[in-house]
Amino acid sequence: MVKINTIDIDPPLLNSSCAWASDKAQLRELYDSPYTGAITTRTATLNGFGQDETHTVAFFESKTTSINSYGYSPHPLRSYISWVYDLLTNPTASGAWPAKPVLISITSSSSTVLQEMVVEIEELRNRLHQFHLAHSRPAVGIVNPATLIAIELNTSCPNIKDLPPPAYNFSFLVPFLDVLASAYYSDPSLTIGLKLPPYLYYTRFQDVVRRLATYSRPKPDSDGVETLNPFAFVTCTNTLGSCLLFADQTGGGADSFALPTPLGGLGGEALHPLALGNVYSFSKLFAEHQDPAIRRIAIIGVGGVTSCEARQRMTRAGASVVACATLLGQQGVKAFELLTKDE
Numbered sequence: 001m002v003k004i005n006t007i008d009i010d011p012p013l014l015n016s017s018c019a020w021a022s023d024k025a026q027l028r029e030l031y032d033s034p035y036t037g038a039i040t041t042r043t044a045t046l047n048g049f050g051q052d053e054t055h056t057v058a059f060f061e062s063k064t065t066s067i068n069s070y071g072y073s074p075h076p077l078r079s080y081i082s083w084v085y086d087l088l089t090n091p092t093a094s095g096a097w098p099a100k101p102v103l104i105s106i107t108s109s110s111s112t113v114l115q116e117m118v119v120e121i122e123e124l125r126n127r128l129h130q131f132h133l134a135h136s137r138p139a140v141g142i143v144n145p146a147t148l149i150a151i152e153l154n155t156s157c158p159n160i161k162d163l164p165p166p167a168y169n170f171s172f173l174v175p176f177l178d179v180l181a182s183a184y185y186s187d188p189s190l191t192i193g194l195k196l197p198p199y200l201y202y203t204r205f206q207d208v209v210r211r212l213a214t215y216s217r218p219k220p221d222s223d224g225v226e227t228l229n230p231f232a233f234v235t236c237t238n239t240l241g242s243c244l245l246f247a248d249q250t251g252g253g254a255d256s257f258a259l260p261t262p263l264g265g266l267g268g269e270a271l272h273p274l275a276l277g278n279v280y281s282f283s284k285l286f287a288e289h290q291d292p293a294i295r296r297i298a299i300i301g302v303g304g305v306t307s308c309e310a311r312q313r314m315t316r317a318g319a320s321v322v323a324c325a326t327l328l329g330q331q332g333v334k335a336f337e338l339l340t341k342d343e
């Protein structure tokens, strides 16, 4: 089991945010799988993203590499809030009360709108808390569902026209981090993480860690020895943007591109070495940091986890939790069983 602020992920395996975690039925199936220790929703915006036929995915012939041109979910945040409330207030397929965390992936191009979205998620947590008070039966150990929610801010989608992924440019990123930090310091039981893009050189990792550390504060009543930081986890990495595959590489005709855009984000096996490098670099920088709150930041390793061996490599590189998207798209929910078969 891996504890990240209020959430426990057991087993430390989940889906990363993607098109196959988009609607209520997909989320229910992911939630009910005994092989996932948590689930992540597809990235929601406040009012839903205008998806059209240019937004799609293709798989490399090997099937373990993907390229996609999707933006965010067409479903608005309020749909995810209602589906997650439903998941966390009804027994699972096995008849047990829910104890599995849900990472709600969100994003916005405006920090003011992001703030509204965070307020909506805090309201969801309040409603879940009320539900718990009304139905709690501590003798049978029902988990307070308000503690099962985490926010994952997607800072790294490479497919949004005219909008660079904010995590590649700190002047865009900082206003969003400020919103999350202020939400956390008003309520430190809020578990917050950042979905980061693949970075390509070492000083970028150092810049990110230095920036995160500016949000640490001394923990009250600890004589300055202990510190708090709003960011409990980072998820590394999102897809690698601006990639191009030809249709004949994905089983199609020779004279066209695999995607209509034609550029898209690369995921799966081809991303694996870069994702491992990102996980390794952050894990080293976190572990060596003088600030105890930075040393506590957990890493969810994502990128080319398509086999048990790849899952183990993520852990060896420094991830405490591992996630996948391309394999889920290929195999459906049995992906998580495949990633568990060595245990």
Ligand SMILES: Cc1cc2nc3c(=O)[nH]c(=O)nc-3n(C[C@H](O)[C@H](O)[C@H](O)COP(=O)(O)O)c2cc1C
Residues within 6 Å of the ligand: 016, 017, 018, 019, 020, 042, 043, 057, 066, 067, 068, 070, 071, 072, 073, 105, 154, 195, 237, 238, 239, 266, 267, 268, 269, 271, 302, 303, 304, 305, 323, 324, 325, 326, 327, 329
């Ligand atoms: C079809 C598709 C849709 C995706 N949508 C999202 C998304 O909505 N939000 C997000 O943070 N990442 C999204 N991703 C990125 C994945 O979460 C993941 O970071 C990336 O694909 C690398 O993991 P993989 O190698 O297991 O595919 C998407 C990936 C794919 C393939």
